Every structure is written in structure tokens, then in C-alpha cells.
Amino acid sequence: MRTLIDEIPVPHAVDDGDWPAFAAAMVVRNAVQAAAYGTDEMFMSAADLLPYWRDPHEPKRLLVARVDGGIVGRAVVERQDESTEVAWVSVEVLPEFRGRGIGRALADRAEELAADVDRLVVYSPIPDAPGERLHPPTGFGSVPQARAEVRFLLARGYTLEQVERASRLPLPAHDLPAAPAPDGYRMHRWINRTPPEWLADMTALFTLMSTDEPSAGLDEPEDIWTPERLTAYEERRESSDRTHLVSAVENTATGTLVGMTELAVPSELSRPAMQQDTIVDRANRGHRLGMVLKVANLEYLQRERPGHPSVITFNAEENRHMLDVNEAVGFVPMGFEGAWKKVLR
Structure with a gap:
């Protein structure tokens, strides 16, 4: 298995040459969301997402991980502008390709792209699990400490600051x-x-x-x-x-x-x-x-x-x-x- 990490451009429209790779990266996004929440209701099509990726006030860079040519993971780095002291980072890998170092490689590259900021912020869905809980300083909510996502972020030096609730009507x-x-x-x-x-x-x-x-x-x-x-x-x-x-x-x-x-x-x-x-x-x-x-x-x-x-x-x-x-x-x-x-x- 050969893994390649590279940055891909954000397409201008659904019919330009960069579209297939962008669309494949959004497939990863949807699969990870479905696995995390146990439902496909978080699905958004690549066409839905493109206008937000084209926002000049929230510039984003997109990294992808390819295994044997197919895109199996992605990382996103977002800034407000070059002077902003914070960058938002996310790393997502298809469930069937986890445990192979792909997430770590994506995170390494993403953090390199944001190395000039003062701090990084990550929002990560965390499926529930039994066992010990990790609580944020707010005192509201918690996440299961045994989850791989939690252990991954703690090992990279991140601290849990807040828990967000997804709700459905x-x-x-x-x-x-x-x-x-x-x-x-x-x-x-x-x-x-x-x-x-x-x-x-x-x-x-x-x-x-x-x-x-x-x-x-x-x-x-x-x-x-x-x-x-x-x-x-x-x-x-x-x-x-x-x-x-x-x-x-x-x-x-x-x-x-x-x-x-x-x-x-x-x-x-x-x-x-x-x-x-x-x-x-x-x-x-x-x-x-x-x-x-x-x-x-x-x-x-x-x-x-x-x-x-x-x-x-x-x-x-x-x-x-x-x-x-x-x-x-x-x-x-x-x-x-x-x-x-x-x-x-």
C-alpha cells in the first residue's frame, strides 16, 4: 500500500479539471460524518459545499491522502486571512483506512501549513463510548476518553476546550x-x-x-x-x-x-x-x-x-x-x- 499526501486546488466550478478530486474529498467528509453520527443526515453534496470553499474571507486549503490512486482521507486548513493568529484544522480518514498512519501524516502536513499562527482549533465529532470521561474547563459536557479520536488529539498536544451538541428536530x-x-x-x-x-x-x-x-x-x-x-x-x-x-x-x-x-x-x-x-x-x-x-x-x-x-x-x-x-x-x-x-x- 502506497500513501501519497498532496494539496489539491479548490475548483472554480463543477465542470473544471480540479472537480473530480475535490468531489472525492467531499465523499470522505460525508462518510466520516455518517460514521460519527450514525446517520447520513449530515450529508452535503460537493456542489452544496463549493460556494463555501470559494469564500475569499474564509480561505481554505485542502490536502488529500491517496492510497493506490484513490482518495481515502483529507485535511482542511482554514484561515480568515494571513494576519489571523488562529487556524482551524480538520483531519478525516475513511473508517476502513484508519490505523495505518494516514491521519497522522495528514495532521503533520496540515500543521505545517499553519505553523505561523499562534494556535490551532479543531472541531471533531466524537461517537459515544463507555469508560472514563474527559471534561472541558467549561464544566459542560464530556467525551469518552477511550475513543481513538480523543487519544489522537491528546497525543498531538490538543486540549479539550468545549463540547458541542448536535440536535435533531x-x-x-x-x-x-x-x-x-x-x-x-x-x-x-x-x-x-x-x-x-x-x-x-x-x-x-x-x-x-x-x-x-x-x-x-x-x-x-x-x-x-x-x-x-x-x-x-x-x-x-x-x-x-x-x-x-x-x-x-x-x-x-x-x-x-x-x-x-x-x-x-x-x-x-x-x-x-x-x-x-x-x-x-x-x-x-x-x-x-x-x-x-x-x-x-x-x-x-x-x-x-x-x-x-x-x-x-x-x-x-x-x-x-x-x-x-x-x-x-x-x-x-x-x-x-x-x-x-x-x-x-
Whole structure:
């Protein structure tokens, strides 16, 4: 068995010469996700994923491991820009090719590509297992210490900083709680493109999301959005087959959007909708707006795009407020992932 690790370019479109290798690397991604969560509901096609790989504000580099010419593993290195002090790294190997040093070789190369940053962050799904548990400093959640993924990361000098919960809401959801917008607030909804009058407010909410979401000791940097960036992002993702449903809430006294939530909905009815960001700014909390937004967008989904099996969402285990909202709506846990950090200097 001969293993070759190399970097492949991100294709510009599904019909250019780099597409087959990129698509094969996404097959690895889907197989690893299915093995980790015990379901294929985490599947995303290569065409779905390409717009995110083409985002100049989140540049990614893609390494692949080939065995006898076939791609059996991949590693991803993501930066915000060359000045960012943190890089996000992931390593994935097909289950049937594990235990042969392929993951270690990919991780070595990925860390070499990010050697100039101060710290590395890894998000890794961890299937449950019996035995001793490893707890993050937050005190919320844990991962099984005996799992190979855990032992691999610990051996490479990573520390567990946070546990994220993946949750699933079966659809149709018939018993959503009543959650009308309170006095002084007005709901708005749209599909795909943000209306021009809300671009500035939405970019402020996206920027807030990058620092307001609990991130434990990961020290993740602020990600600044602008109307131009949001417009370009929405244009790129139109090449995928996913529809984006947005519900936002306006404070009528100020005339500004103070909260939003978004669902990404694939065209195939057999696939689940994916919950994207949900955020309410601090000055407007305490009015149950998180619940108002979640319920409004789920109702929007069932009216505009009915027939999907579920909605999938991720939340930090210490984000008790949002977990309370999700549990009240009907979400149940389907798996967990560890958020890890390695300090380089």
C-alpha cells in the first residue's frame, strides 16, 4: 500500500479539471460524518459545499491522502486571512483506512501549513463510548476518553476546550410552542437574498455572532462582515441547490433588526434542513426573541418547503439558554463533537 499526501486546488466550478478530486474529498467528509453520527443526515453534496470553499474571507486549503490512486482521507486548513493568529484544522480518514498512519501524516502536513499562527482549533465529532470521561474547563459536557479520536488529539498536544451538541428536530413539527412577537417588535421573512434595506443590520448581527456565541477558551477572533461581503456571499451560494430561509425581528422603536435566524434547505426532500446562525443582540434580550425567531422560521420552513425529515442544529453545551429554546421546540440530542485547541506559541 502506497500513501501519497498532496494539496489539491479548490475548483472554480463543477465542470473544471480540479472537480473530480475535490468531489472525492467531499465523499470522505460525508462518510466520516455518517460514521460519527450514525446517520447520513449530515450529508452535503460537493456542489452544496463549493460556494463555501470559494469564500475569499474564509480561505481554505485542502490536502488529500491517496492510497493506490484513490482518495481515502483529507485535511482542511482554514484561515480568515494571513494576519489571523488562529487556524482551524480538520483531519478525516475513511473508517476502513484508519490505523495505518494516514491521519497522522495528514495532521503533520496540515500543521505545517499553519505553523505561523499562534494556535490551532479543531472541531471533531466524537461517537459515544463507555469508560472514563474527559471534561472541558467549561464544566459542560464530556467525551469518552477511550475513543481513538480523543487519544489522537491528546497525543498531538490538543486540549479539550468545549463540547458541542448536535440536535435533531423531527419534521413535521406539529406542537411548536406559541411564540408571537412581543409588543414593540415586528417580524420579517425572506428567502435567499437579504433585502437592501436590511443589509447593514444583518452584517452587524453576523459580526456579533462571531464573538457572542460561547467559545470557551478557544479564543476565536472577531469575524467582521460588511454589506458588500454579505451580498457577495449570497450571490456565491446561489450556485448550490440549497434555499436559505431567514426570519428576522425588528425593534420598531429604533427601526433596526435586532435578531435573526436562518435555515439552509436542500432541494432533495429526503435531506434535512440545517440550522444556521441564530442571534439576538444583548440590548434586546429578555423578551423571548430567540424562541420567537426559531418558531417563526420553523413555521416558515413547513409552509414554504414542506416534506423534509428533520432540522439539524449545533450548540455549545454551556449555551443553556439556546438549548432550552431548542428543547422546548422539540430538538433532541443526536451526537456530540469536541472543540480542541493547541497553542503553538
